[in-house]
Amino acid sequence: MSADPFMIMKNIEKSFNGVPVLKKVTLEIQRGEIHALLGENGAGKSTLMNVLGGVHQPDNGLINLNGEAVKMTTPRVSQAHGISFIHQELNVVPDLRVYENMFLGSELRNKIGFLKVEEMCRQTSSVLEQLGVSINPKEYVRNLDTSYKQLIEIAKALLHKSSLIIMDEPTSSLAEHEVNRLFKLMNNLKNSGVSIIYISHKLKEIKKVCDRYTVLRDGEVVGTGCIENESLDTITKLMVGKSISEDRFIHGHSFGPVLLEVNHLTSEGLFNNIDFTVRKGEILGFTGLAGDGRTELFESLFGYRKNYSGSIKINNQPVKIDHPSKAIKAGIGLVPKDRKENAIIKDLSVVHNMSLSAMRNFEKFGFIRDQLENQIFQSYKEKLNIKVHNAGITIDKLSGGNQQKVIIAKWLEVNTDIIIFDNPTQGIDVGAKQEIYHHIITLAEQGKAVIILSSEAPEVLKICHNIYVMYQGEITARFKGEEATEDEIMSYATGSKREAHQIG
Amino acid sequence: MANLELKEYNQQTSTTKTRLSWLWSEYSVIIAFLIIFIAASIMSPRFLDINNQLNILMQVSIIGIVALGMTVVMLSGGIDLSVGSVLVLVGVISVLALNASGSIFVAILTALAIGSAAGFLNGLMVAKGRIASFIATLGMMAGARSIALYIAEGGSVSGKVSGFTAIANSDLWLIDYPIIIFLIMTVLVYVLMHKTRFGRYVYALGSNEKAALLSAIRVDRVKLGVYSLAGLLVSVAAIIETSRLNSISSSSSGVQYELDAIAAVIIGGTRMTGGRGKIIGTFFGVLILGILNNMMNLMNVSPHLQGFVKGLIIIVAVLFQKRE
Ligand SMILES: Nc1ncnc2c1ncn2[C@@H]1O[C@H](COP(=O)(O)OP(=O)(O)OP(=O)(O)O)[C@@H](O)[C@H]1O
Numbered sequence: 108m109s110a111d112p113f114m115i116m117k118n119i120e121k122s123f124n125g126v127p128v129l130k131k132v133t134l135e136i137q138r139g140e141i142h143a144l145l146g147e148n149g150a151g152k153s154t155l156m157n158v159l160g161g162v163h164q165p166d167n168g169l170i171n172l173n174g175e176a177v178k179m180t181t182p183r184v185s186q187a188h189g190i191s192f193i194h195q196e197l198n199v200v201p202d203l204r205v206y207e208n209m210f211l212g213s214e215l216r217n218k219i220g221f222l223k224v225e226e227m228c229r230q231t232s233s234v235l236e237q238l239g240v241s242i243n244p245k246e247y248v249r250n251l252d253t254s255y256k257q258l259i260e261i262a263k264a265l266l267h268k269s270s271l272i273i274m275d276e277p278t279s280s281l282a283e284h285e286v287n288r289l290f291k292l293m294n295n296l297k298n299s300g301v302s303i304i305y306i307s308h309k310l311k312e313i314k315k316v317c318d319r320y321t322v323l324r325d326g327e328v329v330g331t332g333c334i335e336n337e338s339l340d341t342i343t344k345l346m347v348g349k350s351i352s353e354d355r356f357i358h359g360h361s362f363g364p365v366l367l368e369v370n371h372l373t374s375e376g377l378f379n380n381i382d383f384t385v386r387k388g389e390i391l392g393f394t395g396l397a398g399d400g401r402t403e404l405f406e407s408l409f410g411y412r413k414n415y416s417g418s419i420k421i422n423n424q425p426v427k428i429d430h431p432s433k434a435i436k437a438g439i440g441l442v443p444k445d446r447k448e449n450a451i452i453k454d455l456s457v458v459h460n461m462s463l464s465a466m467r468n469f470e471k472f473g474f475i476r477d478q479l480e481n482q483i484f485q486s487y488k489e490k491l492n493i494k495v496h497n498a499g500i501t502i503d504k505l506s507g508g509n510q511q512k513v514i515i516a517k518w519l520e521v522n523t524d525i526i527i528f529d530n531p532t533q534g535i536d537v538g539a540k541q542e543i544y545h546h547i548i549t550l551a552e553q554g555k556a557v558i559i560l561s562s563e564a565p566e567v568l569k570i571c572h573n574i575y576v577m578y579q580g581e582i583t584a585r586f587k588g589e590e591a592t593e594d595e596i597m598s599y600a601t602g603s604k605r606e607a608h609q610i611g
Numbered sequence: 612m613a614n615l616e617l618k619e620y621n622q623q624t625s626t627t628k629t630r631l632s633w634l635w636s637e638y639s640v641i642i643a644f645l646i647i648f649i650a651a652s653i654m655s656p657r658f659l660d661i662n663n664q665l666n667i668l669m670q671v672s673i674i675g676i677v678a679l680g681m682t683v684v685m686l687s688g689g690i691d692l693s694v695g696s697v698l699v700l701v702g703v704i705s706v707l708a709l710n711a712s713g714s715i716f717v718a719i720l721t722a723l724a725i726g727s728a729a730g731f732l733n734g735l736m737v738a739k740g741r742i743a744s745f746i747a748t749l750g751m752m753a754g755a756r757s758i759a760l761y762i763a764e765g766g767s768v769s770g771k772v773s774g775f776t777a778i779a780n781s782d783l784w785l786i787d788y789p790i791i792i793f794l795i796m797t798v799l800v801y802v803l804m805h806k807t808r809f810g811r812y813v814y815a816l817g818s819n820e821k822a823a824l825l826s827a828i829r830v831d832r833v834k835l836g837v838y839s840l841a842g843l844l845v846s847v848a849a850i851i852e853t854s855r856l857n858s859i860s861s862s863s864s865g866v867q868y869e870l871d872a873i874a875a876v877i878i879g880g881t882r883m884t885g886g887r888g889k890i891i892g893t894f895f896g897v898l899i900l901g902i903l904n905n906m907m908n909l910m911n912v913s914p915h916l917q918g919f920v921k922g923l924i925i926i927v928a929v930l931f932q933k934r935e
């Protein structure tokens with residue numbers, strides 16, 4: 108280790124409304140290293156990075172860059188110091204084109220002041236190419252899949268020739284091959300002397316790319332060192348205070364009658380001829396790469412999309428669902444992916460976000476019972492370990508993982524017989540993930556039918572009784588949970604194998 | 612040692628500062644109201660006179676009721692430009708109904724029906740026709756005014772039933788009925804927005820429409836409800852306006868009411884794009900506008916300049932909102 112690190116944050120303190128969030132945090136980053144910043148949901152990782160990125164001002168403490176004291180008064184100042192920031196929540200503007208998003212605020216102009224559109228498109232394509240993405244730079248971002256939106260965020264940070272890149276959970280909606288490409292790129296950057304601060308809850312990724320780590324817990328540094336010298340288990344213990352088993356969760360099972368039956372569901376260009384059934388007490392997993400159509404399939408089932416053909420039966424009765432409220436009446440709930448876009452009502456308080464889809468549970472004579480709302484929230488807060496000091500604050504003040512827990516609580520409160528989770532553990536820490544898996548299994552044991560959509564094969568392998576793999580809108584394989592392996596799933600997900608295994 | 616003290620001092624000021632900024636962001640309208648109120652009472656001794664105070668309330672009651680509906684529309688992420696024209700149309704038709712039937716009750720029912728129907732039509736255009744609220748209600752603004760002009764042949768219509776004027780010209784222990792109606796409407800809309808499911812849905816829809824839909828909210832129906840409610844409140848205002856002088860002019864009544872109502876809502880701290888704002892804020896926004904009008908009259912400011920002052924206040928209010 109060299110004597111003078113490239114960047115030091117020293118004794119940073121920060122509190123919100125009198126609640127301390129960072130307590131004398133010190134973070135040192137060397138030139139050309141990938142540094143993992145770890146910790147539970149709400150530990151203060153994003154807040155610390157927001158201080159470095161000029162989004163928040165620290166109450167106390169110093170930032171030293173290249174041996175000089177600097178004050179990050181605004182995000183622009185931070186950028187001018189060569190720091191790029193990939194935020195935890197996506198910040199792309201859906202109504203702008205890809206290249207316009209990439210160059211937002213730093214557009215290229217010629218001498219007279221006209222935009223150099225072709226040049227911007229060229230640079231956009233070349234950066235995206237490095238990430239292995241080929242999309243038309245003139246495409247509108249709203250038409251793109253989430254994983255592309257996230258890749259655009261990453262590419263945007265690469266565009267500025269930065270010396271320090273902050274990546275706050277950059278891979279939360281990426282598929283594995285996209286992650287691998289990102290890692291290759293990160294290694295190249297590292298070799299050319301760029302430092303990277305990498306935040307993630309996926310410890311396997313940390314082990315793969317990071318050189319050193321710092322662990323935060325309740326706003327304090329509880330450990331720092333070299334990744335090489337530590338096992339994943341010790342790091343997990345540092346983070347959540349216990350070790351986590353990586354084994355399969357469920358073993359024996361008994362299913363009830365078929366609850367949901369889907370036949371020949373087809374939607375032009377999205378999914379094709381989908382057949383499956385879910386029984387009471389069954390946890391069914393759907394996995395595949397980005398763009399495999401699984402999200403669109405279940406959005407259709409939930410009534411959010413209407414242009415599809417085929418039949419849906421619940422309890423053997425054909426149902427016609429053309430609005431999410433009818434889905435709830437029919438007994439289907441959907442926890443959507445990409446919380447910022449699809450689930451978070453950022454102007455409502457934490458409690459009100461929790462109760463939004465189940466208002467009838469909180470009414471008496473047509474009036475909302477605030478007290479009951481708060482009581483019920485308290486019970487979810489304990490059950491899911493949601494970290495919030497005052498549940499009356501708006502939900503966007505919560506840490507990313509805690510927002511996700513509130514969204515899960517919201518759908519647990521609706522309490523439908525069939526519940527679909529789309530990427531449910533996005534941004535959730537390793538400890539809390541286990542808790543959520545246990546809740547999902549309890550739901551199944553109560554006789555509900557659970558469907559889990561996930562791009563992470565290990566996740567579905569861990570908790571699903573049966574696993575369906577999708578590729579380009581079609582189901583290409585069906586496995587029993589205990590028989591499937593990650594490799595086999597991957598070969599069907601990437602389309603290199605196609606014939607369908609039938610479940611007995 | 613000195614360093615340590617300095618640090619502690621820093622910390623203290625920073626917490627009091629955050630507390631103050633919280634107070635300001637939550638209650639800025641009320642604070643602004645108090646400042647203007649105190650300034651007014653210092654500048655003009657007649658301001659505090661109880662008759663003047665009641666006069667102010669009386670003058671704002673019509674715009675106040677319209678602004679309540681406007682708040683709900685703007686919280687849902689829309690805007691309603693048609694309020695002034697719909698008010699006139701409701702006034703004209705309900706006077707005709709009054710004269711034809713001789714019944715005040717029938718007149719009131721007609722007013723409420725016409726107002727909410729116009730609002731419902733706005734809602735249909737916005738929710739089902741997916742027309743931007745600005746455009747849809749601009750069309751209604753032109754259309755409603757034109758029908759009112761046509762029916763009244765460009766002039767005024769007057770009531771011919773005694774007792775109709777009592778609605779706006781009676782008082783209860785000194786307090787005029789319009790003031791009482793305004794206060795009751797404020798309380799009702801407040802309860803609707805903060806204590807019922809409908810209100811919660813309006814905020815959700817204004818904040819993130821896609822998430823609201825995925826939360827299984829019937830977004831279309833909520834929008835229909837929002838615009839119908841605004842229309843209903845406009846008809847209440849129309850009844851007061853018509854009863855006050857026992858007549859309504861198809862050409863000059865209700866002109867620029869949409870501007871005053873929007874101004875009150877904005878001054879009250881409601882965000883233009885929806886999702887954030889309070890009924891209480893609008894209530895005080897209305898009072899602030901009323902006091903300013905009253906002060907300018909008391910101080911003999913030329914009526915031609917009064918629009919300028921109002922415009923200035925709106926812009927300042929929005930600038931403060933941006934700061935947040
Ligand atoms: N603007 C804010 N106002 C009030 N509290 C805040 C604000 N921003 C963050 N917090 C609080 O600070 C704590 C730390 O949040 P932070 O976002 O830094 O966590 P994190 O480590 O990034 O967690 P995650 O892994 O869930 O993203 C949380 O308890 C959060 O509620």
Ligand SMILES: [Mg+2]
Binds near residue numbers: 153154195
């Ligand atoms: Mg975070």
